[in-house]
Amino acid sequence: QVQxxxxxxxxxxxxxSVKVSCKASGYTFTGHxxxxxxxxxxxxxxxxxxxxxNSGDTSSAEKFQGRVTMTTDTSISSAYIELSSLTFDDTAxxxxxxxxxxxxxxxxxxxxxxxxxxxx
Amino acid sequence: EIVLTQSPATLSLSPGERxxxxxxxxxxxxxxxxxxxxxxxxxxxxxIFDASNRATGSPARFSGSGSGTDFTLTISSLEPxxxxxxxxxxxxxxxxxxxxxxxxxxx
Numbered sequence: 524q525v526q527x528x529x530x531x532x533x534x535x536x537x538x539x540s541v542k543v544s545c546k547a548s549g550y551t552f553t554g555h556x557x558x559x560x561x562x563x564x565x566x567x568x569x570x571x572x573x574x575x576x577n578s579g580d581t582s583s584a585e586k587f588q589g590r591v592t593m594t595t596d597t598s599i600s601s602a603y604i605e606l607s608s609l610t611f612d613d614t615a616x617x618x619x620x621x622x623x624x625x626x627x628x629x630x631x632x633x634x635x636x637x638x639x640x641x642x643x
Numbered sequence: 644e645i646v647l648t649q650s651p652a653t654l655s656l657s658p659g660e661r662x663x664x665x666x667x668x669x670x671x672x673x674x675x676x677x678x679x680x681x682x683x684x685x686x687x688x689x690x691i692f693d694a695s696n697r698a699t700g701s702p703a704r705f706s707g708s709g710s711g712t713d714f715t716l717t718i719s720s721l722e723p724x725x726x727x728x729x730x731x732x733x734x735x736x737x738x739x740x741x742x743x744x745x746x747x748x749x750x
Contacts, residue, residue, distance in 0.1 A: 567741055567743045568679075568687065568741040568744075569741070570739045570740065570741065582737070584738040618686065620687075623698075628734035628739050629677055630687070630689065630732075632686065632688070633686035633687050634686060635685075
């Protein structure tokens with residue numbers, strides 16, 4: 524079955540960077556975009572961006588541009604998101620999600636989430 | 644950016660009751676509206692896409708309707724596993740946005 528497994532929880536200081544991984548299995552990795560969505564404590568879901576594993580093309584929400592880097596390693600069916608210049612507001616659960624049918628901007632399934640805590 | 648508003652914020656119901664959740668868009672999204680279910684400690688799950696199409700594995704008691712700016716998710720008879728937060732999401736305009744969610748909790 525299609526599965527996305529993310530890396531474990533991270534703690535960073537303000538100003539630092541964090542990189543979260545997402546390993547896919549059960550489907551052709553290059554056939555579906557990967558999206559990144561986060562949820563801050565007590566808040567709703569916020570789409571961050573997508574990457575096309577086939578081409579490496581990316582698109583990110585305006586608020587993250589210049590601070591987010593999305594990459595993939597197709598040899599191991601893994602996607603990564605790196606967020607730099609962290610602030611306390613970046614404390615959140617970060618989810619990767621496969622695009623439902625390729626590039627439809629629907630998200631299913633999702634990884635289990637990675638908690639990133641920014642703390643001094 | 645298209646802003647999605649969901650109502651009510653919380654819906655307190657008993658198992659077996661019907662749940663009606665609303666999602667309103669600031670601009671027309673045609674029928675490009677999806678619904679997700681999110682339980683604490685779990686990954687969100689796609690329930691409905693394109694306003695009324697059930698995703699694979701989504702039970703028949705979940706149905707969606709609407710177009711343009713007004714959408715509804717209906718759960719015909721609540722099962723214990725349905726108590727969760729439900730988010731709507733539009734994919735018409737970049738950036739893809741979610742509503743703030745409706746929490747369905749046990750009365």
